[in-house]
Amino acid sequence: MRTPEVSQALRNKHVPPGVSILSPSFVKEARGAIIVDTEGREFIDFAGGIGVANVGHCHPKVVAAVKDQAEKFLHTCFHIVPYDLYIDLAARLNELAPGDGDKMTIFLNSGAEAVENAIKIARHATGRPSVIAFENGFHGRTNLTMTLTSKVKPYKLGFGPFAPEIYRMPYAYCYRCPFGLKHPGCNTACAEHLEEFFISHVAAEKTAAVIAEPIQGEGGFVTPPAEYFPKLRDICDKHGIMLIIDEVQTGMGRTGKLFAIDHWGVVPDLVTTAKSLGGGLPISAVTGKAEVMSAPHVGGLGGTYGGNPIALAAAQAVLEIFTTDGLLARAEELGVKMRARFYEMQKRHEIIGEVRGKGPMLALELVRDRESKEPAAAEAKKLVNLCYQKGLVVLSCGNHGNVIRTLMPLVITDAELERGMSILEESLQELRG
Structure with a gap:
């Protein structure tokens, strides 16, 4: 078996540098919440x-479903x-997704492809061209989804021109x-700003859809208050605008509910x-x-590999696991334990400005000063590296x-969770010096 150094040298020779890599290790196998590298070192996986x-x-159950389907047919x-x-x-x-009415589903290959098709469907259904996305949002790396994505570097730098008729609001x-207000008591000003946005950026009657992540993933696990999405829903309904909820990262139990938007009671x-749907x-x-979903004409939606049989079998197993193995209850339990532990860490470590998220989808925003809230970016990068050295994979x-x-x-065990949390706090302590 190759050493990591040899593999890294070959990677540098054959794979472009634009394909970034976080870890100097190369995986040999992974089970549950543990990754084992080619040198036999074990890592607790907080990145998934x-x-x-x-x-x-x-x-x-996923492995068995894949094996069973692979022996029948791979593709037609x-x-x-x-x-x-x-x-x-x-x-x-259709049965599990939010809402009681009739629903339909199409299958594709990636989160970005799903977002692209959602935009296509919304435009066709409304006959309107424009889409409103949000600051800090991430929706993918294709031209359209890269346009929807907020952060410039590394996702958008040098890759323009971008898709037209995409607008971004706070x-x-x-x-x-972004409005200098304090919650609670902000009276949903951030959501109500959409009405002003129609005046100053794009007319409501030209807007096909508003697209949002329930909890922003790459943007920093930004979590809106309880009033936010109901207000957005009301405004969209008032103007005949589609509300697209991007659950690529938040979905499949990540927040303690199968779909994160259910926390807000919005359809x-x-x-x-995508992501965890396929296991x-x-x-x-x-x-x-x-x-x-019925609006586009026959042949207007699809793709060669969309709904690949092996991936479909894996996804069926994933949904069975959530149904029969009590994984949503476990997610809620994890969230309670982790939030309590993070609040304790926040008391001991001034660098933690805010703990936020829902269920086990939680985040620590690191700041150099709690008053000024100056972002502690270099410290976050160092913390990720310290955790890795101690056997914990975590992301910023x-x-x-x-x-x-x-x-x-x-499915992480209590012992694995405790060890991971301990490594994180040990690294925070070491970061403080």
């Missing part, structure tokens, strides 16, 4: 492949010779309120899922109200790179 491993690495293209796997999983997602970032017109295999979906995020986020598999 960027939110892909909610049911854990190589969950036995659903458009050419269809299969029941696609229909059955669509029916299951999000409900209460810790750094979107369209919802996108490690590439699959994404757009689920929406039947009358909206946020527009300033100063937020530490948790995306551990929900």
Whole structure:
């Protein structure tokens, strides 16, 4: 087996530098919440492949489903010779997605592809061209989704020109309120700003959709207050605008509910899922109200690999795990434990400005001074490296790179969770010096 140094040298020779790598290690195997590298070193995984491993690495039910389907057929293209796997999983997602009305689902390959198709559907259904996204938002790396994405470097730098008719407004970032207000008591000014936005940026009657993550992922796990999404929903309804909720990172139990938007009691017109839907295999979906999903003409939606049979089988296993193994209850339990522990850390470490999120999708925003809230980006990067050296894989995020986020598999054991939390606090202590 190659040494990490040899693998890294080959990577440098054959893979472009634009494909970034966080870890100097190379994986040998992974099970549950543990990654083992090629030198036999074990890591507790608080990253989950960027939110892909909610049911854990190589969950036995997912592996069994993949093996079983691989022996039957790998590909025919659903458009050419269809299969029941696609229909059955669509029916299951339609049942589980927010809202009681009739829904429909299409399957694709990645989160970005799901977002692109949601935009296509919203534009066709409304006959309008414009889309409103949010500051700090992340929706993908294709041309359209890169345009929707807020952060310039590294995602957008040098890759323009960008897609037209995309507009961006402030999000409900209460810790750094763009309107200088304090919550509670802000009276949903951030959501109500949408009405002003129609005057100064894009007319409501030209707006097809508003797209938002319930909790912003790459943007720093920014979590709106309870009043935010209901107000956005009301404004969208008033003007006949589609509300698209991007659940690519927040979905499949990450926040303690299968769909994070359920925390706000809001029903979107369209919802996108990916990442943990496939348990490690590439699959994404757009689920929406039947009358909206039916708008595009025959042949207007699809793709060669959309709804790949192997990925569909894996996704069916993922939903079965949530249904039969009590994983949502475990996610809620994890969230309670982690939030309590993070609040304790915040008391002991001045660098933690805010603890936020829902369920086990939590974040620590690091600041050099709690009064000025100066982002501690260099410190966050150092903390990630310190954790890695001690055997914990954790990620930073946020527009300033100063937020530490948790995306551990929900099957993590109490012992593994405790060890990971201890490593994080040991590293915070070492960071303080």
